[in-house]
Amino acid sequence: MSAQSGCGIxxxxxxxxxxxxxxxxxxxxxxxxxxxxxxxxRGYCVLLAKRHATEVFLMPSAEAHALFEELRLVAEAIAAVTRPWKLNYECLGNVEPHVHWHIFPRLETDELRHAPVWERPKSERMITLPDSDRTALIFALRKEIAARIPNARVATN
Ligand SMILES: [Zn+2]
Incomplete structure (x- = not known):
């Protein structure tokens, strides 16, 4: 799974x-x-495919299916942590053409909940969490992912 030069992902x-x-x-x-x-x-995550592929159909079939199963389980883990009204999944790649999935927890209290996340101005979306909340969120996500995917590596190097 060699890296493609010039690819940001x-x-x-x-x-x-x-x-x-x-x-x-x-x-x-x-x-x-x-x-x-x-x-x-809060809880927005991105899955980055290890393989550089510009389209899902260009991945080996078994690997694409394995990626989708990981997406499914990570989504369940995010839902367990954030208790969203709805999760949104986006696989775009117009800016970075390397298969990746955005997973966004949406809340019922969001007045734009029926719209794609991108309709909210970037200036509003670019919120960083306080360090303690961010650390707690990452810890909780790792715990829920590890519970569902036993061979996940959740420790930093
Ligand atoms: Zn790439």
Whole structure:
């Protein structure tokens, strides 16, 4: 699963592998889970496929299915921690064409709950959590992921 030069996600994965990263949550068999940088939707995570593939259909079938199962279990873990009204899943790749999934917990109290997350201005979405809350959130997500995926690596290097 060699990195593609010029790919921001491959570069991010390389940083996780070599230096660790403060947004690292877990390493799973086919992906990394990181905490999203914009936490208006508290618990927003991103799954980064280990393999550089621009489309899901360009991945080996078994690997794509394994990735989807990891997505399913990580989503359940996020739901266990954040108790959302609804989760949103997005696999876009227009900016970084490397398969990755955004998972957003949505709340019923959100007046924009019927709209995609991107309709909220970036300036509103770019909320960082207080350090203690962020640490507690990452810890809780790791615990729920490890409970569902026994071979998950949740410790930092
Ligand atoms: Zn890549």
């Amino acid at each position: 491959c570069a991010g994965i390389e940083r996780i592998r070599t230096d660790g990263a403060d947004n690292f949550i877990a390493e799973l068999p086919t992906c990394y889970v990181v905490l999203g940088d914009a936490q208006f939707y």
